[in-house]
Amino acid sequence: MTKLKVGILGAARIATTKVIPPMRGCHYAEPVAIGSRSLEKAQKAAAELGLAKAYGSYEELLADPEIDLIYNPLPNHEHVPWTIKAAEAGKHVLCEKPLGMTEADAQRLLEVRDRTGKAIQEAFMVRTHPQWHKARALVEREIGELKAITGHFSYHNVDPANVRNVKEWGGGGMLDIGCYPITTSRFVTGMEPKRVAAVIENDPTTGIDRRGSVIMDFGPFTATFTYGTQMAPRQTMSFVGDKGWVEVEIPFNAPNDRPCRLYLDKGELRQDERQLIEVPTCDQYGIMMDAFAKAILDGHQQPVPLEDSMKNMRVIDAVFRAAEHGRWEEVAAG
Template identity: 55%
Template sequence: MTNKLRWGVLSTANIGIKKVLPAMQQGNFSTVTAIASRQLAKAQEAAKSLNIPKAYSSYEELLADPEIDAIYNPLPNDQHVPWTIKAAEAGKHVLCEKPLSMTLAEAKSLIAVRERTGVKIGEAFMVRSAPQWLRLRALLDEGRIGELRSVAGFFSYFNIQPDNIRNKVETGGGALMDIGCYLILAARYGFRQEPSRVVSLIDRDPIMKTDRLTSAILDFPSGQATFTCSTQLVPYQRVHFFGAKGRIEIEIPFNMPNDRPTRIFIDDGSDLTGAKIVTETFPACDQYTLQGDDFSRAVLEGGEVPMPLEESIANMAVIEAVFRSAASGRSESV
């Protein structure tokens, strides 16, 4: 193995081509060496545009390449677990796009796969490597806002295209799976706990049947988290963390721009006009570069990946509870 992890990519999905792969190629510990598509022309076009050396006409061919160490899996949600298993059984480490699976049971099945194959498997929650989130963790741990008691998050965009993969319920589309997973992760990350129960409401698109507006309350041992996510609202995202002594707000928590600085706001509450807010600014960086390098280093140096399976399973357990509560009209245990 070289001093850089050699990556292969399953599919020419937009998230990979436009965001993740160009960023990974800038990494100190990652190099993208191959890409596969079921249509060779697509793979060749992507390889040419991104200067990737190899293009394959099938995922199986890519998995058989002995010069690939790890796989990035940005396939549709219903294909995440099947192809993660195939990659692991081919001896490849796997970074799988979020959400890791369609169900909690599916996510749990990957534990045995990891133990059997000995590879590392992680979910691509790039925020786990982002500097403003790491700073949030430090501020919470040092008690800057006192004991964390409430987390409030909002994440939305507008997309009503029926042929878009995010609007197909059979392949895991909808607001909760696509972006609500981030808000659940934010609450769990803040509290460093798991919620015991949830209460939720879901409004579904009458034609596509996906959840287009989902809100939930998560009951943690130390407090509560609330969130709303939507695929049919004005694009917006924020997360607030509230304690007895102050609050922390992450300005662009998830789609962090890579071409300008990002900010968090720390407020002690002493002036409701915001005059006492302390702003911390972080230099421009690409969270996908950081994610790729963090995963690559975990493999090369024998550490833990940023979002291990146990974390993904806990996140999926909350997602399922939110769906159950909306269907039952009652609080549901996680």
């Protein structure tokens, strides 16, 4: 079976602990190399992860003719420039979310994709996880007319040196975690919000957005969520219709060591009447990489096209405008 050979830009924690280990079990992709600005760091990561090659610069990795696909987990402000360099070096790219700092920033990738012919995808692992495909089917068939979506995503991190807390590098809660309720709301419903309203609180020291509450108006229903980077860790995502509701128990950091669980309630408001639906144990990062690689090999549309990522970025931009101006902001069509 043909496998795409994957190179990793940098030794970010998400790459070394979350993405590379399950990638070794992929059917259509094989991690073989890692590049870092420190050769020693690259060699250490390669030895620990069983990778054949280590490079002391990103440029050397991109110059390797054996590499077919690059995984880019660099800090947010380096997503677009290094994804462009990788595509121009003849590599397909799976780039960590958010794809860019703004829609205009990420828009450059569409031109690069079309010019180079290389596939570029945002690494939203939730979009290929079976529990979200199950959630979409349940919302479509089991709860009647959808009326409201509610969500929450938070963690606690006050380290000013952490990349998530460096504003100039694209740190902040919306780009890090607020983007998840947006993309899953859009994915499950297949619709785009018409306008958004938001309240955002910035950290007085670092300047990053540390808490936000958002309303997305889809027309027939609303989606509301809160995110926070200095709150107790919590995740929820619920879809409420006129005949029942669906809840995804651990919507975003889905476990890879046990089944994921969803709950379906047909409006009984009794816990013993609630239906538990289990999704078999899987690793969402491995599934994401395999789905992307398979689409490339088969010549099919990738699971998360760039056009979809642009729509997600468009909503994020509108949220920031709404918070700044204190009013509803339209989400531009396109």
